[in-house]
Amino acid sequence: MPTVEVNFDGIVGPTHNYAGLSPGNVASDRNRGETSSPKKAAIQGLEKARRLADLGLVQHVLPPHERPDIPSLRVLGFEGSDKQVLATAAREAPDALAAACSASAMWAANAATVSPSPDASDARLHLTPANLAFNRHRSVEPAFATAVLRRIFADETRFAVHDPLPATPRLFDEGAANHTRLARRHADPGVELFCFGRPAGAGSDLDCGVTTHPARQSEEASRALARRHRLDPARTVFARQSPGAIDAGVFHNDVISVGNEDVLLVHERAYDDTPGVIENLRAAMGGPLHVFLVTEGELPLAEAVDTYFFNSQLVTLPGAAGEGRMLLIAPGECEQSPRARECADRLLAECPAVGGVRFVDVRESMRNGGGPACLRLRVVMADAEQAALAARTRLDDALHAELTAWVERHYRDEIRPADLADPALLTETRAALDELSRILDLGPIYPFQR
Numbered sequence: 001m002p003t004v005e006v007n008f009d010g011i012v013g014p015t016h017n018y019a020g021l022s023p024g025n026v027a028s029d030r031n032r033g034e035t036s037s038p039k040k041a042a043i044q045g046l047e048k049a050r051r052l053a054d055l056g057l058v059q060h061v062l063p064p065h066e067r068p069d070i071p072s073l074r075v076l077g078f079e080g081s082d083k084q085v086l087a088t089a090a091r092e093a094p095d096a097l098a099a100a101c102s103a104s105a106m107w108a109a110n111a112a113t114v115s116p117s118p119d120a121s122d123a124r125l126h127l128t129p130a131n132l133a134f135n136r137h138r139s140v141e142p143a144f145a146t147a148v149l150r151r152i153f154a155d156e157t158r159f160a161v162h163d164p165l166p167a168t169p170r171l172f173d174e175g176a177a178n179h180t181r182l183a184r185r186h187a188d189p190g191v192e193l194f195c196f197g198r199p200a201g202a203g204s205d206l207d208c209g210v211t212t213h214p215a216r217q218s219e220e221a222s223r224a225l226a227r228r229h230r231l232d233p234a235r236t237v238f239a240r241q242s243p244g245a246i247d248a249g250v251f252h253n254d255v256i257s258v259g260n261e262d263v264l265l266v267h268e269r270a271y272d273d274t275p276g277v278i279e280n281l282r283a284a285m286g287g288p289l290h291v292f293l294v295t296e297g298e299l300p301l302a303e304a305v306d307t308y309f310f311n312s313q314l315v316t317l318p319g320a321a322g323e324g325r326m327l328l329i330a331p332g333e334c335e336q337s338p339r340a341r342e343c344a345d346r347l348l349a350e351c352p353a354v355g356g357v358r359f360v361d362v363r364e365s366m367r368n369g370g371g372p373a374c375l376r377l378r379v380v381m382a383d384a385e386q387a388a389l390a391a392r393t394r395l396d397d398a399l400h401a402e403l404t405a406w407v408e409r410h411y412r413d414e415i416r417p418a419d420l421a422d423p424a425l426l427t428e429t430r431a432a433l434d435e436l437s438r439i440l441d442l443g444p445i446y447p448f449q450r
């Protein structure tokens with residue numbers, strides 16, 4: 001098998017809920033306080049991953065993090081038994097409790113930035129877990145994400161799992177959601193595009209040009225990642241997100257652009273200077289790059305954000321070459337939007353590499369601003385690298401069936417904001433994760449298991 005894109009999807013955790021925790025993320029804000037269904041959310045995510053596996057793509061999963069995250073409450077001075085910590089936090093600091101309960105690690109595109117071995121001068125695959133320091137509820141993810149990635153990508157001769165960057169505004173890092181890799185084919189040396197909303201030197205949002213919503217990714221973090229990953233500067237492009245797009249709800253670049261091999265789908269208002277970015281990418285590619293540019297007239301930014309058209313996965317089908325070798329895996333919400341459907345139709349008509357569009361239902365995740373592309377971390381890997389992966393994370397029919405049964409057994413049908421204080425949720429979650437760590441052969445990876 002040649003080098004392919006392997007997708008690692010985050011399994012939605014048992015506490016999936018709508019707490020409105022993410023400023024600038026329109027869906028998260030809109031659905032604050034709504035009732036969620038963790039069971040439905042997890043099943044939808046697994047189903048999406050299974051559909052990709054059924055297409056012959058290599059699909060893996062990543063485990064949820066432990067939530068509620070009791071240590072992040074203890075750090076704030078809440079004491080006593082775990083139950084007491086939950087009860088006092090619920091009474092005195094409901095926001096802190098909500099942050100400690102978020103299942104946000106499901107959005108694996110934010111887990112790390114990944115540069116595959118053909119791009120790195122030391123020919124290793126580099127991963128830097130994101131510090132996610134912008135959001136309090138996400139700032140607790142890097143430690144466990146790093147442990148999980150080090151467990152799976154254990155072979156240090158092939159893989160380098162770096163420490164997250166220091167958690168400070170000048171180095172805010174949101175992972176692969178702001179990173180795209182283009183290449184003639186996956187196995188070829190690629191061009192890596194890093195996008196940021198906080199230009200170097202920007203200390204606060206006032207320096208970022210935004211007026212309504214905050215900018216997340218920093219330029220200094222993006223440049224540090226490129227250095228750490230030992231990328232060729234001639235094949236690395238940095239692009240500033242347009243502040244207007246961020247203000248319209250484009251909190252991550254993957255809400256407004258998606259690339260795969262030599263195809264890039266992008267909205268004309270994605271960047272400060274979109275034509276300049278495209279020119280730089282073409283120069284770095286040194287070969288053909290098919291850019292599918294969507295105009296504001298065709299799909300206004302607001303509708304791009306509502307439908308998450310660009311948060312589709314653009315995947316190369318195994319063994320396929322030339323025309324029709326790619327599929328666009330789009331959120332079901334695009335099907336309801338005549339404008340998004342027209343964009344998909346024009347893509348099929350004008351871009352010969354893309355042979356079809358499939359819609360997937362990840363509605364529970366979408367209601368928190370996470371589409372199909374947010375749910376996965378892309379890792380371009382050669383055969384030998386895949387063979388070196390530790391743990392049992394590859395999703396085949398057997399694992400899909402086991403995980404679905406596990407969700408059915410352990411997950412609640414519904415969670416309302418008040419349920420987050422229920423001490424039974426912690427006990428249920430630990431029982432579920434304890435079993436999951438055995439199913440995935442991860443060993444005692446959770447802090448509560450030690």
Ligand code: SUG
Nearest residue numbers: 019020021022025028109177252374
């Ligand atoms: O960071 N939402 C996530 C969504 C992340 C989407 N990922 C990508 N675009 N790659 C975020 O804003 C909402 C949680 C809440 O409100 O309960 C949340 O964290």
